[in-house]
Amino acid sequence: MNRCVWIVLFALGLSSLQAQVRDSIPDTQIEPPQEDVAPRELASLDPPATTGERRKLDGIAAVVGDYVILDSDVEKTMIDLKNQGATDAEIDDCSLLGKLMEDRLYAHQAVQDSILVSDDEVYAQSDRYLQQLEQRLGSMEKLLQFYNKESAEDLREELFQINKLQMLSQKMQQKVVGDIKVTPEEVRQFFRSIPEDEKPVFGAELEIAQIVIKPEVPEAEKQKVIDQLNAIKADVEDNDANFRVKAILYTEDEASRSNGGMYTMTRQTQFVKEFKDVAFSLQEGEISEPFETQFGFHILMVEKIRGQELDVRHILIRPEVPQAALEEARKKLDTIRQHVIDGKYTFAEAARNFSDEKETKFEGGQLRNPETFDTRFELTRMDPALYNQVRNLKDNEISRPILEEDPRGGTASYKILMVTNRFDEHEADFSRDYLKIQELALRDKQFRAITDWIAEHIDDTYISVNGEYRQCDFSNNWLKQ
Numbered sequence: 001m002n003r004c005v006w007i008v009l010f011a012l013g014l015s016s017l018q019a020q021v022r023d024s025i026p027d028t029q030i031e032p033p034q035e036d037v038a039p040r041e042l043a044s045l046d047p048p049a050t051t052g053e054r055r056k057l058d059g060i061a062a063v064v065g066d067y068v069i070l071d072s073d074v075e076k077t078m079i080d081l082k083n084q085g086a087t088d089a090e091i092d093d094c095s096l097l098g099k100l101m102e103d104r105l106y107a108h109q110a111v112q113d114s115i116l117v118s119d120d121e122v123y124a125q126s127d128r129y130l131q132q133l134e135q136r137l138g139s140m141e142k143l144l145q146f147y148n149k150e151s152a153e154d155l156r157e158e159l160f161q162i163n164k165l166q167m168l169s170q171k172m173q174q175k176v177v178g179d180i181k182v183t184p185e186e187v188r189q190f191f192r193s194i195p196e197d198e199k200p201v202f203g204a205e206l207e208i209a210q211i212v213i214k215p216e217v218p219e220a221e222k223q224k225v226i227d228q229l230n231a232i233k234a235d236v237e238d239n240d241a242n243f244r245v246k247a248i249l250y251t252e253d254e255a256s257r258s259n260g261g262m263y264t265m266t267r268q269t270q271f272v273k274e275f276k277d278v279a280f281s282l283q284e285g286e287i288s289e290p291f292e293t294q295f296g297f298h299i300l301m302v303e304k305i306r307g308q309e310l311d312v313r314h315i316l317i318r319p320e321v322p323q324a325a326l327e328e329a330r331k332k333l334d335t336i337r338q339h340v341i342d343g344k345y346t347f348a349e350a351a352r353n354f355s356d357e358k359e360t361k362f363e364g365g366q367l368r369n370p371e372t373f374d375t376r377f378e379l380t381r382m383d384p385a386l387y388n389q390v391r392n393l394k395d396n397e398i399s400r401p402i403l404e405e406d407p408r409g410g411t412a413s414y415k416i417l418m419v420t421n422r423f424d425e426h427e428a429d430f431s432r433d434y435l436k437i438q439e440l441a442l443r444d445k446q447f448r449a450i451t452d453w454i455a456e457h458i459d460d461t462y463i464s465v466n467g468e469y470r471q472c473d474f475s476n477n478w479l480k481q
Contacts, residue, residue: 063464065108094472106172121264126159131258177446190441205376207421209365212357213333214413215325229290253316261313
């Protein structure tokens with residue numbers, strides 16, 4: 001597999017089911033949350049056959065260690081990638097099989113190296129995604145029919161195996177490349193090594209700043225929520241009510257509602273500090289007092305402790321924000337906007353003095369691209385909602401206050417936006433585009449480390465490639481010739 005093809009496969013992400021579900025299931029109800037990831041290889045589940053249809057016997061394309069890759073795995077993953085925009089020029093059956101074999105090699109070696117993935121964590125992810133799939137199709141019966149499974153348990157078990165393989169593979173890959181870094185000199189040498197006629201071209205970009213004003217929630221509304229959570233806690237502790245059922249009934253955290261408020265976490269898991277502090281202060285079976293985060297008020301129960309890993313359930317309830325509080329926030333932001341226009345202070349000064357968004361206020365309201373952590377947003381890759389909010393703004397023009405729901409589930413707020421800089425499409429320049437070039441250099445170094453790791457472990461692993469795939473010109477020595 002050449003480097004270009006490998007990068008295409010890497011970028012498309014064979015470990016994500018989300019796009020496959022979006023492309024293959026009719027849009028009926030709920031779009032799966034963006035942060036949820038389940039393995040693409042659910043595409044290998046057989047679709048239902050029509051009455052009287054003869055089904056082709058599924059052959060074995062390859063074996064890597066204890067893992068078998070079927071012909072259908074290759075065929076259906078190819079269909080899935082094409083649904084996402086991949087072309088025949090970018091990817092073929094041989095390169096795709098090579099990538100699937102890499103995934104199995106990672107998972108196989110993870111087991112040899114005693115890299116662990118807990119069954120509870122895998123089941124939690126599987127159950128969460130099954131619920132999302134069921135919501136999209138409308139019923140479990142339709143879901144089972146779509147995937148030609150006899151029962152929900154059959155589908156759950158198959159998804160469990162797929163999830164476990166992918167999670168092992170990801171942990172092994174992280175072990176291989178996780179500590180790799182590039183020095184400024186390595187970045188410079190990488191850039192100099194690119195031929196002049198192959199220098200990357202970066203698209204038109206914007207830098208954007210914002211000021212956010214959150215409405216003041218009355219203390220009386222907060223107390224209502226605290227009283228409700230205390231009542232739920234008392235019912236569980238005093239009357240043996242089921243916390244899981246209570247979470248399904250009352251939590252406003254949609255990501256965990258279907259799973260009874262369940263999360264598996266460690267101290268490294270990306271939860272807000274307040275949530276982690278409470279979780280790791282409790283004993284097994286203990287329920288916290290109500291506590292506040294940026295998302296609202298919670299109670300939390302520790303269900304199981306496994307060393308540094310916890311299974312927790314929580315219930316989130318948000319105080320109601322009165323319309324009067326929203327209107328007051330809008331008026332405050334409108335005044336700030338007018339003061340900036342009148343030259344009383346700059347937009348950056350206003351952000352530092354008045355913005356309620358901690359992540360941006362100390363940088364003068366400057367937004368950072370969540371993909372690159374740079375301040376630039378490439379127009380063709382911007383979040384559509386943000387693009388629509390700034391696309392008609394002229395230089396130094398400030399938008400009117402915009403009401404926006406918190407994408408993380410917190411309280412709605414008002415914001416104003418300003419485009420602080422524009423960059424036309426241009427050929428890569430070392431000083432101007434250092435962060436982007438640094439990322440390219442890092443990927444190149446990771447690619448070379450992965451290539452060396454695969455070459456080393458192919459020799460130590462049982463591998464069999466069957467049928468027409470033995471004619472493939474693999475970049476890795478899968479045929480051991």
